[in-house]
Amino acid sequence: MDEQETAERVAAAMTAQDAAIRAAGIRLLDIGPGRARATMTVSESHLNGHGVAHGGYLFFLADAAFSFACNSRGVSTVAAGGDVSFLRAGRLGDELVAEAREIALAGKSGIYDVTITAGDAVVAEFRGRSRAVPHLPPPYA
Template sequence: MFRRDPEVASLGITVRSVSPGSVDLEWIIDHRFLNSHGIQHGGFTFLLADTALAYCCASLGRSSVTRTAEIAFLSGVPAGARLIARAEVRAISGRTTICDVRVTGEDNALYAEFRGHAVTTATSSTQ
């Protein structure tokens, strides 16, 4: 899926690990992603978490799109931070997959908690 997602790669987001029902993404934040407060814009934090949700669903062979998602921003992300988004499946019911994503720093500082509900659009073993 990462190979078919050039915009994510162009931002510098990388895949650290993947296992069925779990994925870790990493992103080093630079000045391009900061808001007027000098911290990462919340939309970029959401983008990272939402990408982790999609890749987590794909790790199960479920091509999915986000139906709903909620994020709680807990702390501002400074420039230079190495973010880790760890997504884990919490439940699957029919075409719906629920994942929780924790966005932390490499020092385990918690920046955001995200819960996403994804709906499966197709199933394939070639994800």
């Protein structure tokens, strides 16, 4: 199995097994080795008391794309940490797209950047730190 096939197999298994991602309306658009794009349309259930997308959902979308990207090589990987900078509000009906890309891999540790956009506008920037946990079953098992 080549790297792209591994990434696709991992993504299919993760999508099937992650009820939280499905419940939030997050959908995978694209996957490849060390990268992923996911989307979520801001609905009323995503809004905070100010009537804009709750920051937790923005973080969740970024974290989902990050998770797909860092598991795409077929080694079970978890988040070691993540930080987000909110730059613009997500509004009701916005189609948010989170694009994750691998920045560095060193041993069991990785760094991934995720940009969330709504159209041409950058909504948030996320940096995730990953840790491979190869003692767990592969993410597509």
